[in-house]
Amino acid sequence: MKKILLLKTLVFFIFISNNINAQKYSGFLGKKTILSYSANYNLKLFDYTPRNPDNPNFINKTLGFINARHELGMELILKRDFSIQPFYSYTFAGADNNANSYGEVIRYYNFNAHEFGIGIRKYRLRKKNTSIAPIGNYFHFRVFANNAKFIELQSKESDNFLFFGGAFGFGKQTTIFKTWILDFGTSFGYVQAINDKVKNSRIMGEDVYGLTDSPTLHLFTNHVLSFRIGIGLPLF
Amino acid sequence: MHQKKTFFFILLFFQISYLFSQNWDDYKPLKSEGKLPEEIITSASSKYKILEDEVRNNNDINLIRKKQRNTFHLESTFAIDELMKSGNVLYNDPIGEYVNKVADKLLEYNPSLRKELRFYVVRSSAVNAFATDRGSIFINIGLLARLETEAQLAFILAHEIVHVNEKHSMDSFLEYENIDNLSSRNRSSYDGLLNKSNYSQQLETEADEEGIAIFQKSAYSSSSLIGIYDILATSHTAFGNLKFDKSYFEQYGISIPDSLLLDSVNQIIKYEEGGELSSHPSVNDRRKMMEERFRNKIDDKETYLVGEKMFENVKKMAQFEMCNILLENFSFPAAIYHSYLLQKDHPNSIYLKNIVVKSLYGIAQHANANSLPPFETDSIQGEMQQVFHLLYRMDAFDLSTIAVLYTWNFAKDNPDDYAARLRAEDMIIDITKFYIDEPEKFFNSEIELFKDVYFTYGILDDLYKNEEFKKNVEEGSKSRKYYSEFGYKMSFYNKLTKSYEKKEKKKLKTGVSLGLEKTLFLNPSYFEIRTKSKNPVKYIKSEEKQQILVEAINKQAESQGFNYSIIDVSSLEESNGEKFNDIVQISLWLDEFMSSSNIRMYPSNHNEVIKILESYNTDNVTFIGALNVNKELHRIMSTLMAILIAPTVGYTTPLAVQYSLNFRFQSLFYYTIVDVKKLKILHENLSVLKMKTSEGVINAEVYWMIEQMKRKYP
Numbered sequence: 001m002k003k004i005l006l007l008k009t010l011v012f013f014i015f016i017s018n019n020i021n022a023q024k025y026s027g028f029l030g031k032k033t034i035l036s037y038s039a040n041y042n043l044k045l046f047d048y049t050p051r052n053p054d055n056p057n058f059i060n061k062t063l064g065f066i067n068a069r070h071e072l073g074m075e076l077i078l079k080r081d082f083s084i085q086p087f088y089s090y091t092f093a094g095a096d097n098n099a100n101s102y103g104e105v106i107r108y109y110n111f112n113a114h115e116f117g118i119g120i121r122k123y124r125l126r127k128k129n130t131s132i133a134p135i136g137n138y139f140h141f142r143v144f145a146n147n148a149k150f151i152e153l154q155s156k157e158s159d160n161f162l163f164f165g166g167a168f169g170f171g172k173q174t175t176i177f178k179t180w181i182l183d184f185g186t187s188f189g190y191v192q193a194i195n196d197k198v199k200n201s202r203i204m205g206e207d208v209y210g211l212t213d214s215p216t217l218h219l220f221t222n223h224v225l226s227f228r229i230g231i232g233l234p235l236f
Numbered sequence: 237m238h239q240k241k242t243f244f245f246i247l248l249f250f251q252i253s254y255l256f257s258q259n260w261d262d263y264k265p266l267k268s269e270g271k272l273p274e275e276i277i278t279s280a281s282s283k284y285k286i287l288e289d290e291v292r293n294n295n296d297i298n299l300i301r302k303k304q305r306n307t308f309h310l311e312s313t314f315a316i317d318e319l320m321k322s323g324n325v326l327y328n329d330p331i332g333e334y335v336n337k338v339a340d341k342l343l344e345y346n347p348s349l350r351k352e353l354r355f356y357v358v359r360s361s362a363v364n365a366f367a368t369d370r371g372s373i374f375i376n377i378g379l380l381a382r383l384e385t386e387a388q389l390a391f392i393l394a395h396e397i398v399h400v401n402e403k404h405s406m407d408s409f410l411e412y413e414n415i416d417n418l419s420s421r422n423r424s425s426y427d428g429l430l431n432k433s434n435y436s437q438q439l440e441t442e443a444d445e446e447g448i449a450i451f452q453k454s455a456y457s458s459s460s461l462i463g464i465y466d467i468l469a470t471s472h473t474a475f476g477n478l479k480f481d482k483s484y485f486e487q488y489g490i491s492i493p494d495s496l497l498l499d500s501v502n503q504i505i506k507y508e509e510g511g512e513l514s515s516h517p518s519v520n521d522r523r524k525m526m527e528e529r530f531r532n533k534i535d536d537k538e539t540y541l542v543g544e545k546m547f548e549n550v551k552k553m554a555q556f557e558m559c560n561i562l563l564e565n566f567s568f569p570a571a572i573y574h575s576y577l578l579q580k581d582h583p584n585s586i587y588l589k590n591i592v593v594k595s596l597y598g599i600a601q602h603a604n605a606n607s608l609p610p611f612e613t614d615s616i617q618g619e620m621q622q623v624f625h626l627l628y629r630m631d632a633f634d635l636s637t638i639a640v641l642y643t644w645n646f647a648k649d650n651p652d653d654y655a656a657r658l659r660a661e662d663m664i665i666d667i668t669k670f671y672i673d674e675p676e677k678f679f680n681s682e683i684e685l686f687k688d689v690y691f692t693y694g695i696l697d698d699l700y701k702n703e704e705f706k707k708n709v710e711e712g713s714k715s716r717k718y719y720s721e722f723g724y725k726m727s728f729y730n731k732l733t734k735s736y737e738k739k740e741k742k743k744l745k746t747g748v749s750l751g752l753e754k755t756l757f758l759n760p761s762y763f764e765i766r767t768k769s770k771n772p773v774k775y776i777k778s779e780e781k782q783q784i785l786v787e788a789i790n791k792q793a794e795s796q797g798f799n800y801s802i803i804d805v806s807s808l809e810e811s812n813g814e815k816f817n818d819i820v821q822i823s824l825w826l827d828e829f830m831s832s833s834n835i836r837m838y839p840s841n842h843n844e845v846i847k848i849l850e851s852y853n854t855d856n857v858t859f860i861g862a863l864n865v866n867k868e869l870h871r872i873m874s875t876l877m878a879i880l881i882a883p884t885v886g887y888t889t890p891l892a893v894q895y896s897l898n899f900r901f902q903s904l905f906y907y908t909i910v911d912v913k914k915l916k917i918l919h920e921n922l923s924v925l926k927m928k929t930s931e932g933v934i935n936a937e938v939y940w941m942i943e944q945m946k947r948k949y950p
Contacts, residue, residue: 029792029939080747132940135933136925175932 028134028181031234032077038183038230040069040089042222067093069115069222075232077133081124085142089115091222108153113163113219117144134173134181134232141168146191148215161215165191167223173232181232189223191216263556263587265841266359267817270328271810273354275372279806280317281776284310301410307771308409314775316368321805323820324359325374327813331557332357334542334550335375335389341541342390342454343397353397361561363471365392367399369406377561380554382467382475385460386540386547392464394454395447402446404439436515444522448529457537458530465523469506473618474570475555476577477504480622484576488641496629501621502614552578559591563840564824566602566831568595573623586650593646594840597659600639601837603632604666640667655842662838747940748919751948754799754854755909758822759806760785761861768867782806784931785862788938796939798946801852818848822857829910836915849912856918858945860907862937864929867900903929905937909945919944 028034073087092112119142123131131137146163171185193216275283287309291302319325326332335355343350352371361378373396375389383389399405451458482492507519516522540547555578562571572595575588582588602608613624627635640663647653647660762782764774786804793800805819821844828839839845849855903925909918923937 028936030796030943131925132923132936135936136927172927174927175930175936178931178935180932 027077028132028175028234029179031236033235034075034077034134034181034232035235036071036073036075036181036183036230036232038071038073038228040071040187040222040226040228042067042069042224042226067091067222069226071228071230073119073230075121075134079133081122081131081133083121083123083133085119085121085140087115087117087119087142087144089117089144091115091219093218110151110153111148111215111218112151113146113148113215113222115144115146117142119143119167134234135175137170137172138185139168139170140185140187142166142189146219148219150215162194163191163216163219164194165189165219165223169228171228176231179234181234183228183230183232185228187223187226187228189226191219191223260552260556260582261584261586263553263585265560265587266326266329266331266553266557267820268327268329268813270813272808272813272816273327274810275354276320276327276816277808277810279779280314281779283317284313284776287313304410304413305406307413308406310775311771312368312405312409316370316372319358319374320356320372323816323823326357326359327816329357331377331380331550331553334546335380335393337542338386338389339393342393342450342456344455345453349397349401353400355393359557359561361558361565361567363468365396367396367405369400369403371400373397373400377554377557378471379467380551381558382471383551384463384467386542386544387456387458387460387538388464388467389547390454390456390541391447391451391458391461394450395443397450398443398446399439402439402442404443408436408439437517440516441522441525444525448526455537455541457535457539459535460539461530462523462526465519465526466506469519470504472507473504473616474573474577474620475558476574477618477620478577478580480573480576480619480626482626485626485638488645490638490641492626496626498622498625501619502617504617556587559588560840563591563595563598564828566598566828568599568602569624569627570620571595572627573620576623589646590650590653590656593642593656594659596635596639596642597663598837598840599627600632600635600663600666601835602832603630603635605835606632607832607834636663636667639663653843654846655838658838658842662836747944749947749949750909750918750945752854752856752909752918752945754801754852755856755858755945756822756849756852756854757789757800757802757804758826758857758859759804759819760789760802760859763861763863764866765863766866779806781862781864781929785860785934785938788931788935789860789942792935792939792942796942796946798942800942801854818851821845821848825912826857826859826910829915830908838915842912845912855913856909856911858907858909860938860941862906862929862934863904865902865904867902901926901928903927903933905929905934907941 069089069091071087071089073085075083075085077083090112092110119140121133121138121140123133123136123138143166144164146165148161148163149158150161151158167187167189169185169187169189171183171187173181173183176182288306291297291305291309294302297305332355335357339353339355340350343353353373354371355373355375357380358374358376360376362376363378363382365373365375365379367373373393375392375396379392380389383392451461482494482497485492555574559571559574559578562568562574572592575591575595579585579588579592599608608628613621613628616624630638640660643656643660643663647656650656760782762778762785764777764781765772766774786802786807789800789802803815803819803822805816808816821841824841825839825845828841849857903923905923905925906921908920910916911918921941925933927933
């Protein structure tokens with residue numbers, strides 16, 4: 001059901017991007033829909049520090065002290081200097097219960113978070129700047145919902161958490177290989193848990209080892225300051 | 237091969253017979269003819285590459301010298317290329333053919349040297365000739381219009397040949413570089429200038445002396461050579477000095493009061509070039525040197541070898557051409573005075589009459605727009621001062637009155653001249669500004685001035701019947717009245733600018749819908765600029781990338797099914813002589829049109845351009861260009877720095893990548909679409925992006941431009 005809803009939403013956006021105000025904007029070589037992938041890097045400040053990150057049970061292999069959030073987006077250009085961008089992003093990490101000091105059995109968790117959201121981009125920030133979306137400097141603002149999940153690796157028990165957040169930032173898109181689009185930018189964001197599952201979860205319920213606020217912290221660090229590098233393919 | 241020779245002789249025969257059979261009353265402006273020379277169809281980069289290879293293979297000079305030479309070759313090759321493609325240089329024209337024949341005679345004793353040299357005529361009113369290291373010698377029309385004998389021309393050619401032979405331009409470049417280096421170390425810039433001037437004067441003296449040697453080997457007589465220095469000394473005045481008669485303007489009922497005229501004009505003072513900082517030695521010194529050389533030497537050689545009549549014809553052609561050049565440069569009083577000089581011998585010349593009419597039209601248009609330059613007529617010497625004084629003393633009304641009468645009558649006499657009719661209509665609309673209180677007066681033919689025009693010229697009749705035109709004139713008069721009475725009051729001004737700003741903002745956001753059927757792209761240009769470099773324009777890269785812009789236009793116009801033509805001076809072939817002339821005419825038109833931004837006046841070659849555009853089946857021309865500006869000097873260094881810093885502050889990697897790719901670039905993309913028939917800029921655009929002008933960016937900009945051209949208002 002969710003997937004159908006998502007599909008419908010996408011079709012709706014593509015429809016409006018191609019039909020409303022058809023005279024008013026150009027797009028990139030006439031293409032007004034851009035499929036993009038971007039990696040959002042952030043520093044692992046308050047993040048999990050698994051005691052044994054090389055454990056084969058962990059699914060994540062992040063780059064040293066850098067965390068990445070992978071994002072798939074669809075930029076739909078509505079005006080010469082304005083576009084909207086529904087997106088989906090995914091982040092994952094490994095964690096343990098950090099129970100060494102109590103001599104208990106170490107439990108390993110995998111953490112992953114699916115994020116759905118929509119953003120707007122405003123190109124042509126200054127009067128003299130004559131960007132034609134999707135090329136040029138832009139300001140963006142986005143809101144999103146985040147469904148994070150903790151999975152205990154042995155028992156496969158899991159907990160879901162729902163977050164809501166917003167972010168804004170600046171960036172620049174330019175072209176590469178004639179027809180591809182390269183995206184750079186920064187983003188400042190904030191996430192807020194909107195249900196009480198964080199504290200009352202089954203796995204976290206027995207948590208006395210400091211993991212209680214982990215999902216919040218993890219997602220917070222993911223969004224508070226991130227740098228983006230991405231590539232886009234104009235579709236139609 | 238044989239056919240080629242026959243063709244050449246036939247061509248030469250026609251050229252020569254053209255010189256003899258010139259009908260001055262029906263003079264047609266000069267243009268390039270026949271095949272284009274190889275110099276213009278070869279790219280500047282490939283010409284430079286040959287020179288660069290020569291320098292590289294020269295083992296006698298050290299690396300620094302090699303670099304200096306390459307810099308010289310690079311700059312000179314591209315500068316000459318630009319000149320040759322600018323349209324100011326004529327190819328296979330009758331004057332050029334004549335100059336070449338004189339060169340043949342001059343160098344009859346040295347055919348191998350003759351083969352290395354090429355002579356061209358430049359459409360410039362300056363009294364000058366110049367040479368390049370690679371064997372091209374350029375003679376200005378302004379000089380040819382003043383020469384007295386063929387032998388004088390031969391001597392000037394000999395002087396320039398020395399410059400070529402001795403590679404003076406490269407020597408002076410290298411010497412200047414050294415002087416600059418020295419001055420920056422321990423001397424003042426004044427010393428530097430002084431040294432440069434000394435060196436340049438040395439070279440000129442050398443060219444004079446060795447030029448005499450070349451000249452003496454030829455069959456030309458030296459008897460008239462001294463006159464050259466008088467020509468140089470009076471180069472700041474007109475090519476004649478006939479008293480100006482005010483009755484020249486007293487036609488169609490105009491009377492010029494004597495109070496508008498000067499009692500006496502400035503005497504011509506011979507200009508003695510020279511002095512500490514001049515590039516040439518003083519004319520006096522040069523004259524003396526020449527006199528010493530030829531003192532008591534009476535030769536029995538000839539002053540004319542190619543032919544006196546031919547020389548006189550060439551000189552006259554140059555003088556006719558000069559009037560047009562002055563007109564194109566908006567030197568209206570000078571154009572009128574030079575035409576006046578020629579009209580004494582050729583009173584029925586339509587060409588000259590047209591120049592006078594166009595000049596009066598131009599000066600009236602400028603006066604009406606309050607953009608006549610503040611001109612000190614005191615600086616003009618000779619009888620020409622009278623014309624300057626008279627025209628600049630008159631106010632806008634007087635000038636408009638004269639212009640309206642001249643333009644209307646010229647249009648009446650030449651009904652086939654489309655632009656003449658337009659100019660006349662333009663002037664009639666302009667003159668209404670002086671009847672703002674009672675615009676109906678204009679139509680009630682109460683004004684004596686227009687009675688004749690009104691009843692005899694059909695166009696005005698038509699206009700009178702045209703209610704819309706009548707309304708326009710009345711409304712135009714009212715608005716002019718409003719402006720003149722209240723000026724730009726702040727409240728109104730604000731309102732005006734606010735609404736204007738709003739419109740412009742909307743235009744920026746949504747673009748425009750021009751609904752064009754077709755356009756003609758003229759000379760798409762691309763420049764690669766590095767602002768902090770000593771030589772900011774990167775010529776070779778610019779030329780390479782220019783092709784990307786042309787390709788982008790082709791690709792994007794075709795993808796959108798837009799009808800277009802491109803005429804590009806850098807991609808011409810030998811047989812594209814006509815195309816080249818088209819480019820020259822359109823460029824001239826645009827130069828005139830764009831240089832008078834607040835004045836809407838028909839450029840002097842409006843007829844020609846309309847015809848050209850008809851052949852391309854369009855009314856509008858688009859000139860388009862892109863710039864890539866790099867604001868940093870050491871790109872490699874800064875990129876390395878970024879790469880080194882990135883790992884230490886790991887998560888800034890994307891920023892480092894961005895920095896190394898395009899942080900310091902600025903991309904500019906501009907185009908202007910001009911409707912030639914309506915004399916209107918349809919759309920102007922300047923995009924500024926803080927990124928590198930990559931192929932993708934160019935394509936995106938071109939796509940957007942063509943989309944706006946093509947789409948129509950819904």
